[in-house]
Amino acid sequence: MKIITLDEVDSTHKYLKSYLKENPDTKKLCIFTQKQTNGEGSRGNSWAGKEGNLFFSFVLAKEFLVDDLPLQSASIYFSYLLKKCLKEMGSALWLKWPNDFYINDKKIGGTITNYSKNSFICGIGINLIEVDRDYGFLDININKIDLLHNYFKKLDEKISWKQIFSEYKIEYKLSLKYKATISGKKMSLEKSELNSDGSISINNNKVFSLR
Secondary structure, X not given: OOEEEEEEEOOHHHXXXXXXXXXOOOOEEEEEEEEEOOEEXXXXXXXXXXXXXXXXXXXXXXXXXXOOOOHHHHHHHXXXXXXXXXXXXXXXXXXXXXXXXXXXXXXXXXXXXXXXXXXXXXXXXXXXXXXXXXXXXXXOOOOHHHHHHHHHHHHHOOOOHHHHHHHHHHHHHHHHHOEEEEOOEEEEOOOOEEOOOOOEEEOOXXXXXXX
């Protein structure tokens, strides 16, 4: 995975999308920045971009991913692989359905994933330092570039969705005491059920995680 490093950008996700318009044949590329001024979060929200935190976005063609991955659960897959990397480094970070990184009971980051023209565009932000009292930050010290290389090496391993899901479904119980935004409304996950394709069943509806 080629990594382009920027000193500052409004949003790695927006930058990557613009880059792909000019270079539509790009199948593997990461945009990494030291400072992000207007990060793109889920549902059009912004994500605080304090310098010193981790911000990157990457494009990956579907052909480089495992065959059993449900496309609409790619956000879980990408997020959980990063969680695995950080766990191997000693972090207690966990993944709240569908795309939020938590330390204990505080959100420290998240993932946004889009699918277009047989490729995924994934943006990830994680607080490495304190932003404000409403958010937490990573519980270990990391080298950001080393983490990126480890993460993309993990992606290259092509770990099956079946294996990732077998681990994630155990962790899912931590999500049950929280809420998620579904159809524009905050809904408790307490009575939700996780399905094998990464979707959840809640209030007689099936909801996927791609966002």
